Amino acid sequence: MDSIRITGGKRLEGKIPISGAKNSALTLLPCALLTEGKLTLGNLPRLADVDNFSHLLNGLGVSTKVAGVKKGEFGRKMTLSAREIASTVAPYDMVRKMRASILVLGPMLARAGESTVSLPGGCAIGDRPIDLHLKVLEALGAEIELAAGYVKASAPKGRLSGGDYSFPVVSVGATENGLMAAVLASGRSELFNAAREPEIVDLCNLLVAMGGKIDGIGSSHLVIDGVEGLDGCSYDVMPDRIEAGSYACAAGITGGSIELVGARPSDMLAITNALAAAGLVIEFTENGMRVTADKPLRPLAVSTAPYPGFPTDMQAQFMAMLSVAEGQSFLEETIFENRYMHVPELRRMGADIEVHGRSAIVKGGAKLTGAQVMATDLRASMSLVLAGLAAKGETEVLRVYHLDRGYERLEEKLQGVGATIERVSLG
């Protein structure tokens, strides 16, 4: 297993290219199931989760072809074709590797009239149920059975009718499943209190490009008029706002200046507002934005919330950055329980953080020191990389597979702005 070794203390300066968004890619890929035509997705990030998702789709009968990329180029293009659905079962072996596998449930049901997906197992960031995914599909006319660790959804008469559903809490994944199922239903569907994340907008835009009829895109009230069939098309994945935000924190924690090339600031208002409140200077450039830390960081009070609020996927990285700010910061995690698994590891590096239930107090001014650390999820791992970039001495981040799930060529991008960071193969 590989690890990432960092010698901290360098001010980072330069440009980092921002990749396609992981969370968008993972909801655009299953759209291949909705059409007999060819779906070509560009700007796909090169990530373990994208590979795993395409293997899952292969098992359902979707062929995938990756266009060659030149050396040094980021991203890639994939053409997916599901002329026929060969199997409507997503097995445990695939789903356990990646929770996002649940996103084949809606589109497979819509296209084939049935869909069987293993229930996802335990998750490091708290209990993540899928009840809302099932409820929205039921509202669209599906019959749901749970047996032997699998959920089986079927459409009476082979096609969903469509229907209305009001989400009791905002869920990104359940909104995605609902949308992908509703586009091929025989009637109209209305989703209330739907998630409004930019990745949902990306999904809606793709579905419309394929011939879907959706009103209210970008709002929490989506109206979907089902169509008989969808066509293939070519579509580019949106830039990753969480990757961009993570590298903005790298500028912050090292007192550096980084241009995030290809970032889309309009998707990142809550993040840029928080960065600015922490004292960073944000400049919009022709190709994205530049983030500069030219004075000591200020403490913050931040609470995570569904979009357009501050994303839970940025909480760990901000916590690392705020551990070196001058003063006391307050963080509150309202989306997932148990999402402070990075705290004990940050403490081992010298951060002074107290957790009280869903709140955390970060007593700033820490002089971080390098250590061997490991994390249990993707964003938590990134917070340790950030702490390592600012720490005195050497930091070794173990369990790199978490980072490989969500950060394309992390060490290459950070080396490009002057970091001393390398991947070490432990055999």
Ligand code: UD1
């Ligand atoms: C998605 C992202 C994840 C991100 C999260 C929040 C993907 C593949 N994953 O996760 O990286 O951290 O959004 O932005 O895009 N809930 C239920 N029942 C359900 C579904 C969700 O109770 O059926 C609850 C969850 O426990 C949580 C909240 O709703 O408290 C929001 O979860 P949700 O938005 O669904 O997150 P994911 O789609 O799993």
